């Protein structure tokens with residue numbers, strides 16, 4: 041039997057069966073009956089986090105079943121709904137999310153389970169928008185949990201370890217408009233000197249670059265427009281020059297609506313880098329990412345620039361973003377504001393393995409936490425030093441899933457420390 045692969049084709053699932061229930065009763069029966077099972081989302085993670093030794097459950101046959109609560113400013117939706125589907129619904133009904141990842145093709149459950157994030161000094165990860173969750177626990181029982189409940193902060197960035205999430209309630213806000221502008225060739229010295237000013241120059245700011253030059257390649261500003269004031273076009277301060285689009289080279293410009301730069305448009309089309317209709321872009325790539333405490337970002341940049349030539353030989357592009365700190369135990373932004381340093385690599389597994397190990401050796405001692413959905417080398421012992429609540433998380437998982445029904449190799453290695 042041919043096995044299923046993830047989006048990037050760099051991971052082949054070991055699970056022998058993928059079940060596709062279309063009702064809650066069928067799902068509960070499956071979970072109660074199976075001995076090793078996990079949920080799979082849109083398969084956009086670059087590692088085996090979603091895998092199971094036996095069975096997987098794909099909930100994409102569930103109807104999204106959108107329910108908006110206007111007074112509470114929330115929307116409740118089926119877990120496997122993609123952001124593509126959700127933003128289309130919200131946009132037409134006058135609502136918005138606070139932020140988006142670079143692409144909308146991922147599922148809501150998959151994104152919030154790994155602490156997926158966008159950018160913005162005042163924007164938390166997508167998981168911070170979760171106001172409530174409903175999941176099928178190991179017994180087949182349905183559990184509901186809301187923000188403010190005792191276990192909530194431990195369960196939201198849950199890595200699929202607590203059960204199969206069926207419904208998610210997210211905070212929403214009235215829809216808004218965004219205008220994008222791009223600048224090229226910002227001197228590294230200016231980024232280092234004016235980092236806070238540059239990263240706060242718009243609602244969401246991304247710096248796209250390689251590491252061995254004297255300048256960063258692009259600064260991408262997404263300015264939130266208000267009713268009161270149309271923001272001025274940000275001038276090319278700091279020595280950067282206006283650019284037509286934010287991408288380095290042409291390859292990953294696919295999906296980016298270049299003509300819409302400088303033109304205000306709906307949040308749903310401007311916050312993700314890649315548009316819904318465009319497909320998720322070229323999948324011959326591997327990604328890794330580290331969330332470093334914001335106060336050490338300049339030190340981290342210096343260390344990465346020192347090995348910049350080695351990085352650049354295998355790199356497509358780095359994206360630097362800021363994310364607000366939060367209180368979710370396994371969020372890479374737990375406890376402090378964060379700078380996310382992302383790497384899109386060429387699809388060259390062996391050299392990428394070597395250079396990402398070197399980067400991890402550089403960033404972990406600075407407090408850099410790896411993105412749960414991307415390439416990770418660190419084991420549970422190393423990660424326990426970075427996540428102060430990791431031992432609480434293990435205890436909570438054991439409470440909800442004493443027999444380890446939802447455990448897999450990824451959790452054994454990176455969370456529980458029971459790897460081979």
Ligand SMILES: Cc1cc2nc3c(=O)[nH]c(=O)nc-3n(C[C@H](O)[C@H](O)[C@H](O)COP(=O)(O)OP(=O)(O)OC[C@H]3O[C@@H](n4cnc5c(N)ncnc54)[C@H](O)[C@@H]3O)c2cc1C
Nearest residue numbers: 079081082083084085142147149150156157199200205413
């Ligand atoms: C091209 C590309 C761009 C990306 N851009 C960003 C970005 O901008 N920012 C960022 O932070 N990350 C980014 N990522 C990473 C991506 O957001 C994460 O890997 C995310 O977890 C993928 O979601 P998914 O729906 O594919 O879930 P999967 O990869 O299928 O699963 C991820 C985890 O969610 C769990 N899960 C899924 N569904 C359920 C459920 N119903 N119940 C319980 N657990 C569940 C799985 O068990 C697994 O542990 C990107 C990835 C790609 C491929």
